[in-house]
Amino acid sequence: MKPLRKQGIILFTVLALVLVACGGAAEETVEETTPEVVESLESPAVTTASTVDTGVGVTAEPCPEAIGGVPTGADPTKGCIYLGLLNDYTGPYGPLGPALETGQRAFWLWANQTGGVGDYSVAIVEGFDTGYNPQKHLEGYNAQRDSVAALAMSLGTPQTVFILDNMDTDNMIAAPMSWYSGWSYKSVDRGLVIEFGSAYCADGMNAVDWALANYPVDVKTIGIMGYAGDYGGDYAKGVQAAAEANGLTVAWEYIVPSPEFDVAQAVGLMVTKPVDAYFPAIGPTHMAQVAGGAFQQGLTPLSMMAAPSFNDAFVREGFALAPLFTSGSMYLMAFVAPYEAETAGHATMRATFTAMGIDSANTFLVAGWSSQHHLKGVLEAANKGGDLTRAGIRRAAGSVYVDSDGMMPQRELGQNRADAESFIAVPDGTIASGVKLLAGNYVGPSAGGYDWESGPCS
Amino acid sequence: MIIFLQATVEGLSLAAIYSLVAIGFVLIYKAMEVLSFAQPALAVVGAGIISSLAIDRGIPFWLALFLGVILTGILGLLIERTFLRPMVGEPVFSVAVLTIGIDILLRTVLDSWIGINPKYMGDPFPSYGNFGAVKLGGVNIKYLELAALVTAILLIILLTIFFRKSKYGIAMRATSYDQEAAMAQGINVGRIFGLVWMIAGILAAFAGFFITGGFNTLSQFSFISALRALPAVVIGGLDSIPGAVVGSIIIGLTQGYVAYYQLSFESLIGFSFGNGFSVVAPYLIMFVILIFKPDGLFGTEEVERV
Structure with missing residues (x-):
C-alpha cells in the first residue's frame, strides 16, 4: 500500500468526526412547523348509525387466526380491521420492539375475545422494522398504508413527525410510542396521533412539586440533565417551569444530544456546583454512571428520573449500585402505572399475559398493552358513528372520550391540551417490575396551574 | 487544588483507556497502513465476551477477563x-470503508445480544x-480507574520490551x-499482519x-467512549506509539479539565461555550495541532517528490 499519510489523516479525521456525530444517535431532532388543520369535528361518539361505511384496511372477511406467531383471538363470524405496525427490531431501540409488539398483540387478543369493535375483530399486521430511521419509517409506512385502517404503533417522535404529511394525506391515525407533549396539540400532530400516558413535560413539573412536598430534605437548588432533541428537552421544560414557579435556583443545566453526553462533565457539574436535587432525562447506562460517579464523590442528592432513565436491572441482585437506587434518594416518573398496579385494566392485562404464558413484568410490555386502549376507544367511536373509513376514524379521534379501565386517566382526545397527571414511583428490587408506585394520577400545583392550552412545552 | x-485523576484515567485503543490503531497502521475503524467495536465485543463468560456462564471473573482478552485477540486475528x-494492495479508502463495515457488523451482532438491559x-x-x-487527600480515586492506569502502563512497557527484544517484535518493526x-x-x-491485529x-x-467495568455496564452506546480515542491518534501521529500515548x-x-472547570471559566469570562463542550474540546485541540503539525506531534513527516 502506498504511504498516503496526509491523505490518511484527512480521511481519518473526517470519518472520525462523522462516526462521532452519527454514532449511536438515539434520536434526531426534526423541527417542523405544520399548518393547523381546521376540521369540522362532529363527534361520532354521540351519534349511532345503523350501517357502517368501511374503507382501506377493513374487510368483511375474518382476521387470520394468528399473526406474528400470536393468536389474534378473532371471531370468524366477524370482519376484520387491520392495523399497521412501524416497530423497531434493529437499531438503538430494537431490543424493545418485540416486548412492545407482544403487549399490543396481547391487548387485541383480549379485545377480540371480549367482543372486538362492533362487527369487527382487530388484527395487527406483521411489523415493519424501521430501525429508528425516519427514511425507513416512511418506507414502512408506504408498504403498509394500502392495507391498514390505522397504525397500532409509530415508534419514535422524530420518525412519526417525518411521516405526518403522508398520514395527513391518507387520514391515517397512529398510536405513538413516545410521550412528547406535542402529541396533544393539533399544531403538531394534526389530530393524527392518539397520545397515551403522561407527557414528559408534565412529568418534569410534577417531579419538582412532588419532591418539594414529599422529600424530607429541603430542596432549594437543582440541576437538570437530559438528551437534547429527545425526551430530555420536554422534561427539562417542565422542570424549568416548576422551578420558576417554586422559586428554586437552577444551578446548572446539562442538556446535550445523547452521543455527546459526557459522564465526566455531568459528574463534574455535580461536584463543582452541588445541588439538593437533580432531574435526569437520560439513558439508563448514563444514569448509572452519573449516579454512581456522584455517589463515589460523596454526593447523594435527590434524583427524580424521567421514565427512560431507569431500567429495572438497576435494582436486581448483582448490580453494584442496587443499594443506591433503592436508598430512598432516587425516584422515577413512569410512562404509565407499573405492571403490579391495582386497576381493572392492569388486572386484565396480567390475566391475559398469564394465559399467553408471558412470565414478565417488563415496563415495555405494559407500555405496548396500554398504548392500544385509546386507539380501541377511537375505533369504537368511529364504528358507533357508522364510519370506519380512515376519514371517519380520524374524525372520531378528533373528539372522543377514551378510557383504559383505570390504567390511565380518562381523556378527551382532540382538546389541544396535554394532560397534567403523572405516575411517580420508587425503585424496588422486591417487585417484579422493579418499581413501586407511590402516586398515581398525581398533579402538583405547577402542573395544575400551568396553561396547558398554550401549546406544547417544547 | 482538590478540584x-x-x-x-479523571483525565488521566480516561487517557489510559484511550491509549489502549489508540495504540492498537497505530500498530495496525504502522504494519499495514490500514486505517482501522473497527477498534471501538473490538473493545465493546471484548467487554461482551467477558460479561458473557462471567455472568451468563458463571466463570470466575479473573478467568473470564483472561479468556475474554485472549478471545478478542483471536477475533482480531480472524478479522x-x-x-x-x-x-x-487495495486503495486506502477502500480498506478504511471495509473496517467501518466490520465495525457495524460486530456492533450489530453485539447489540442484539445485549438486548434491553x-x-x-x-x-x-x-x-x-x-x-x-477511595479518598486520598480529598481526591476521590476509583479502583477501576486506578487499575486502568496501571494496566495501560504495564502493557505499554511490555509492548516496548516485545518490540525491542523478541523475534516477532523485531520482525514487526522491520515490516x-x-x-x-x-x-x-x-x-x-x-x-506479522495477523499478529498485529491480535x-x-x-x-x-x-x-x-475498563469502559464498561464496575457500574458503568455494557450497553449499545458503550462504544462511543472508545470512539473518543480517535482524535488522540491524529494528535499523536498515525504511526507513532508514543504519539498515541501523548x-x-x-x-x-x-x-x-473542561468537565470540572467549564462552568467556572464561563462565569469568569461571561461567555458560554455551550453544553457538550467537553466532547468538542479535544477536536478543537486536534485541529489546532494539525495546523502546525500536519503529521501529528510525533508522526513521521512525509516527504514527497514534486
Whole structure:
C-alpha cells in the first residue's frame, strides 16, 4: 500500500468526526412547523348509525387466526380491521420492539375475545422494522398504508413527525410510542396521533412539586440533565417551569444530544456546583454512571428520573449500585402505572399475559398493552358513528372520550391540551417490575396551574 | 487544588483507556497502513465476551477477563485473515470503508445480544472501598480507574520490551519500515499482519473492560467512549506509539479539565461555550495541532517528490 499519510489523516479525521456525530444517535431532532388543520369535528361518539361505511384496511372477511406467531383471538363470524405496525427490531431501540409488539398483540387478543369493535375483530399486521430511521419509517409506512385502517404503533417522535404529511394525506391515525407533549396539540400532530400516558413535560413539573412536598430534605437548588432533541428537552421544560414557579435556583443545566453526553462533565457539574436535587432525562447506562460517579464523590442528592432513565436491572441482585437506587434518594416518573398496579385494566392485562404464558413484568410490555386502549376507544367511536373509513376514524379521534379501565386517566382526545397527571414511583428490587408506585394520577400545583392550552412545552 | 487534582485523576484515567485503543490503531497502521475503524467495536465485543463468560456462564471473573482478552485477540486475528488479507494492495479508502463495515457488523451482532438491559462485567471493583472508590487527600480515586492506569502502563512497557527484544517484535518493526525488504529477509509478513491485529484486539478488550467495568455496564452506546480515542491518534501521529500515548493524555486531560472547570471559566469570562463542550474540546485541540503539525506531534513527516 502506498504511504498516503496526509491523505490518511484527512480521511481519518473526517470519518472520525462523522462516526462521532452519527454514532449511536438515539434520536434526531426534526423541527417542523405544520399548518393547523381546521376540521369540522362532529363527534361520532354521540351519534349511532345503523350501517357502517368501511374503507382501506377493513374487510368483511375474518382476521387470520394468528399473526406474528400470536393468536389474534378473532371471531370468524366477524370482519376484520387491520392495523399497521412501524416497530423497531434493529437499531438503538430494537431490543424493545418485540416486548412492545407482544403487549399490543396481547391487548387485541383480549379485545377480540371480549367482543372486538362492533362487527369487527382487530388484527395487527406483521411489523415493519424501521430501525429508528425516519427514511425507513416512511418506507414502512408506504408498504403498509394500502392495507391498514390505522397504525397500532409509530415508534419514535422524530420518525412519526417525518411521516405526518403522508398520514395527513391518507387520514391515517397512529398510536405513538413516545410521550412528547406535542402529541396533544393539533399544531403538531394534526389530530393524527392518539397520545397515551403522561407527557414528559408534565412529568418534569410534577417531579419538582412532588419532591418539594414529599422529600424530607429541603430542596432549594437543582440541576437538570437530559438528551437534547429527545425526551430530555420536554422534561427539562417542565422542570424549568416548576422551578420558576417554586422559586428554586437552577444551578446548572446539562442538556446535550445523547452521543455527546459526557459522564465526566455531568459528574463534574455535580461536584463543582452541588445541588439538593437533580432531574435526569437520560439513558439508563448514563444514569448509572452519573449516579454512581456522584455517589463515589460523596454526593447523594435527590434524583427524580424521567421514565427512560431507569431500567429495572438497576435494582436486581448483582448490580453494584442496587443499594443506591433503592436508598430512598432516587425516584422515577413512569410512562404509565407499573405492571403490579391495582386497576381493572392492569388486572386484565396480567390475566391475559398469564394465559399467553408471558412470565414478565417488563415496563415495555405494559407500555405496548396500554398504548392500544385509546386507539380501541377511537375505533369504537368511529364504528358507533357508522364510519370506519380512515376519514371517519380520524374524525372520531378528533373528539372522543377514551378510557383504559383505570390504567390511565380518562381523556378527551382532540382538546389541544396535554394532560397534567403523572405516575411517580420508587425503585424496588422486591417487585417484579422493579418499581413501586407511590402516586398515581398525581398533579402538583405547577402542573395544575400551568396553561396547558398554550401549546406544547417544547 | 482538590478540584484540580480530581480533574487530573479523571483525565488521566480516561487517557489510559484511550491509549489502549489508540495504540492498537497505530500498530495496525504502522504494519499495514490500514486505517482501522473497527477498534471501538473490538473493545465493546471484548467487554461482551467477558460479561458473557462471567455472568451468563458463571466463570470466575479473573478467568473470564483472561479468556475474554485472549478471545478478542483471536477475533482480531480472524478479522485480518478473512476480511483484510484479500484487501492488501487495495486503495486506502477502500480498506478504511471495509473496517467501518466490520465495525457495524460486530456492533450489530453485539447489540442484539445485549438486548434491553445493560450487561455487568461481574468484576469485584465496585465492592472495594466506597462503591469502588477511595479518598486520598480529598481526591476521590476509583479502583477501576486506578487499575486502568496501571494496566495501560504495564502493557505499554511490555509492548516496548516485545518490540525491542523478541523475534516477532523485531520482525514487526522491520515490516513497518519496509514490507518488501522484510519479506526479502525471510519475514512472513502475512503472519506479522495477523499478529498485529491480535495484539490490537487484546488491547481493545482491556479498553472495553475498563469502559464498561464496575457500574458503568455494557450497553449499545458503550462504544462511543472508545470512539473518543480517535482524535488522540491524529494528535499523536498515525504511526507513532508514543504519539498515541501523548495524544491520549492530551485528550483525556482536556476532557477532565473542561468537565470540572467549564462552568467556572464561563462565569469568569461571561461567555458560554455551550453544553457538550467537553466532547468538542479535544477536536478543537486536534485541529489546532494539525495546523502546525500536519503529521501529528510525533508522526513521521512525509516527504514527497514534486
